[in-house]
Amino acid sequence: MFPSEFLLLAGAHLLALASPGPDFLLLVRSALRHGRRHGIGAAVGIALANGMYIALALGGFSLLQQSPALLTAMKWLASIYLAWLGWLFMQSSLKPAPLPAAGHQQAGAPAGFAAGLGAGFLSAALNPKNGVFYLGLVTLMVGAQTGAGRKLAYGLWMFFAVFAWDAALVLAMSQRRVIALLGRGLPMVERGAGLLLMLAAAVLALARV
Template sequence: MLTSEFFLLASAHFLALASPGPDFLLLVRNSLRHGRRNGIGASLGIALANGLYIALALAGFSLLQQSPALLMAMKWAASIYLAWLGWLFMQSSLKPQALAGAEPAALRGYSGFVAGMGAGFLSAVLNPKNGIFYFGLFTLIVGAQTGFGLKLLYGLWMFAAVFVWDAMLVCAVSQRRAMAWLVRSLPMVERGAGLLLMVAAAALALSRA
């Protein structure tokens, strides 16, 4: 039976999920530039990374909080990755525009899905805020008396919510009409997203552990 605890947890998780961040920028840009399969792959990669942090939170400990050195290393790795991703976005904005899906079918298959999944996983797993968020969510909202089975249900729900929400975003963006409208401003979107990612990388690198 679903309890008020579940609805409070799900509501807090959804509000965080709906907040635009690096994952959101990656999904929108990849869907426009590389197509729906790449975007769905990125959605799965993001969900898998979130699932990893959910599993750590379910285990009752946080490697990030227990190890300042690991947290600092992940912050630097995330800063470098975000800066690199921003640079890629900026460089991609200089390339000729084309609707995703116009490339040969062979380029839109397995490799596109796997490439998107890898990019999505790295984007989410290298963000230390994700680990701290899930650990804090379970610590503050889930009571000590809640059984492990119910906690596992919470975790599976959040994993599914991440994937479904991101996949729905990809499907909405990759609709032919939406894509035709968005692709006209794709270089501007990529330059703006690249700049935001670089600013986020600098802010993360300069922040204190």
């Protein structure tokens, strides 16, 4: 029971991680624009926010389900944050600056590890889909008879899987060859990502009206 349950849970979780979203766009921009340290900070922040939702789901309760008002508030906050993040992307694309050397922070940039951690945590924590996803994943794939020890192991696995995946993306994007390849096209990438984030914010807001 345990191996099959774990494989189903881990497989579904990894497929979800591979799906691009706001966190993916944030990580790519962090690695290219601000360097590896900022990107790793964002990966840690995203993992911590996911860990919060994982703990809620495995604990057998969901604040999002128990409080429709909280869910609505989170969706409004998420739409505002996505719009703000998209605006930052657009603004940054209009002021191209020299990209950092591989593995280093851009000179004079105020964005370090702590800034990346905060941005990553907000990006993942203000996305209500994360809470709904983990609650659904646990409800569908973790049996009622599964003990607390196994649930803890599942939670730790998913937490470290999120961090490992995101950190690997940051390390890949901060390689010298990747920076050289994507450097000239970064403003266009940022404009496209900013537009996508602002559209996502508009759709989320319209769904609330």
